[in-house]
Amino acid sequence: MIKPDILSILKNKIQWIQADDAANILVGPITLPVNLDGETVTFQWYSWLKADDEDLRDGDSPEATERLISRLSSLKLADAQQSSVLVYGDFAESPDALIRMHSICHTGDIFGSKRCDCGFQLRTSMKMIAQHGSGALFYLANHEGRGIGLFSKAMAYLLQEAGYDTVEANLELGFADDSRDYKDAISVLKQLRSKPVTLITNNPKKLEALRAAGMNTGKRVPLWGDVSVFNEKYLRTKVSRSGHLEAAGGSDFFEGRVAK
Numbered sequence: 001m002i003k004p005d006i007l008s009i010l011k012n013k014i015q016w017i018q019a020d021d022a023a024n025i026l027v028g029p030i031t032l033p034v035n036l037d038g039e040t041v042t043f044q045w046y047s048w049l050k051a052d053d054e055d056l057r058d059g060d061s062p063e064a065t066e067r068l069i070s071r072l073s074s075l076k077l078a079d080a081q082q083s084s085v086l087v088y089g090d091f092a093e094s095p096d097a098l099i100r101m102h103s104i105c106h107t108g109d110i111f112g113s114k115r116c117d118c119g120f121q122l123r124t125s126m127k128m129i130a131q132h133g134s135g136a137l138f139y140l141a142n143h144e145g146r147g148i149g150l151f152s153k154a155m156a157y158l159l160q161e162a163g164y165d166t167v168e169a170n171l172e173l174g175f176a177d178d179s180r181d182y183k184d185a186i187s188v189l190k191q192l193r194s195k196p197v198t199l200i201t202n203n204p205k206k207l208e209a210l211r212a213a214g215m216n217t218g219k220r221v222p223l224w225g226d227v228s229v230f231n232e233k234y235l236r237t238k239v240s241r242s243g244h245l246e247a248a249g250g251s252d253f254f255e256g257r258v259a260k
């Protein structure tokens, strides 16, 4: 039995977003002050849990919240990471909002690895969203290594050290080039905002894919930088193999920017 005051604390902070065969259970907002280059910026944070189990799928009632809490400790959620979203400003109502769909990168985001530009893109897009005044950064936990998982990414890195590029390495290990799925993130976005958004990405294909998946977006703003000798090949592969639009200045972008 869950205490009534526990249920009342959580009552208005849990929403069930229904889809065909599952529900995404969204919890938040939670106030999250963040240190962005020495300045404290306050985001509103949400996390969501995909529930395909019939017991947890049907929600939006005090009984459903009670069922969820009573199952929580047995779900072993730490073994399967959940995704989350940082929201800034008047996200539901602002006329324009910047969106970043950021794929988790354990090595780049956490360790600051220079083999990719993910850590830079994460921090920069958070700053862009705060400066813009309204937006959301989706942190997608099942997107590690373009959806192949951390362990497989370590193997792919070994192949890359032997000369394979990012795309080839994933293919040689039996994966599709890109196994990422944005369906759940888009359903959460739609729950939080119905007005159009501008996507932060260098990849026009990603904009198209998200639009095809139902995201209300028409515009794109690019995000390049942090080129180094360690990630130059990775970034060039993004341009030549994965449809990323090169930064203004064409291939000159890489010249003179490759920091040692």
Ligand SMILES: [Zn+2]
Pocket: 105, 107, 108, 109, 116, 117, 118, 119
């Ligand atoms: Zn990365």
